Amino acid sequence: MACSASMASSTLVQLPSLDEIQTGTSEPDGGRDALNKVVSTLFEHSPVLDEHLVPNLASSSSTITSYIDLVDRSAAIIRSWTPALQSSFISGHPRIGEQNPAQLSALSTSEQARYHTPPWVIERLGWLNGVYEERYEGLRYITFVNGRTRTEVLEEMESALGVEKARGPGWGGEGGENSSAVVKVEVGGEEWLKELERAVGEVILIAKDRVRKLGLA
Numbered sequence: 001m002a003c004s005a006s007m008a009s010s011t012l013v014q015l016p017s018l019d020e021i022q023t024g025t026s027e028p029d030g031g032r033d034a035l036n037k038v039v040s041t042l043f044e045h046s047p048v049l050d051e052h053l054v055p056n057l058a059s060s061s062s063t064i065t066s067y068i069d070l071v072d073r074s075a076a077i078i079r080s081w082t083p084a085l086q087s088s089f090i091s092g093h094p095r096i097g098e099q100n101p102a103q104l105s106a107l108s109t110s111e112q113a114r115y116h117t118p119p120w121v122i123e124r125l126g127w128l129n130g131v132y133e134e135r136y137e138g139l140r141y142i143t144f145v146n147g148r149t150r151t152e153v154l155e156e157m158e159s160a161l162g163v164e165k166a167r168g169p170g171w172g173g174e175g176g177e178n179s180s181a182v183v184k185v186e187v188g189g190e191e192w193l194k195e196l197e198r199a200v201g202e203v204i205l206i207a208k209d210r211v212r213k214l215g216l217a
Helices: 005-012 018-022 032-043 047-058 067-079 083-090 106-112 119-135 150-161 190-213
Strands: none
Touching (some): 119 150
16 A cells, blocks of 8 residues: 655654753753754755744744744744745755755755656756746745646746747757846846745745654644
8 A cells, every 4th residue: 555645754864852942941951952853854954944943933932832933933033033044944945956966955855756767757847947047146946836747837937938848859958048048037126026925935834744644744
């Protein structure tokens, strides 16, 4: 019998218990080791979490009532950060279609590689990531995969970027749009900030989904 996504995910990662998080404030490290592991698992590791999120959470960790509550508190803190910090935060997530195992956590691997992906899709995603990151300097394309195939995510990226849709292995490497012709968005401008806000929201959705898949909701 096939394992459910929740069962498969829960065998990949074990998080500190709520009790470890709640009682951590009485320990020498203020419970930061437990919090570090939790936020690095749910949000993907990034130095900005260690330096700016965990210290803030640790000050009130004794009142955290659930993992979803922890994510909600984290979201409120993250959304109060400067755009530069938020940009660093989302950059902790691997790119869509990432193939380097060193860049993928166990949960990211599980989320992105649920279905077989044709090589041309991986190549196309790499190109789309490049176009996106040239257009939105300092940002990374983030989306809540939610069980979709990489081909479906590819179509979402094409639509978001307004590029011609690929038709399979013969897409030609550019899909009708030369990356050198990409119109760059002003860093810190209205469109850039709107995209940053969207990306942060997607990371929060991913974190809550991970809580559910780990059987902790």
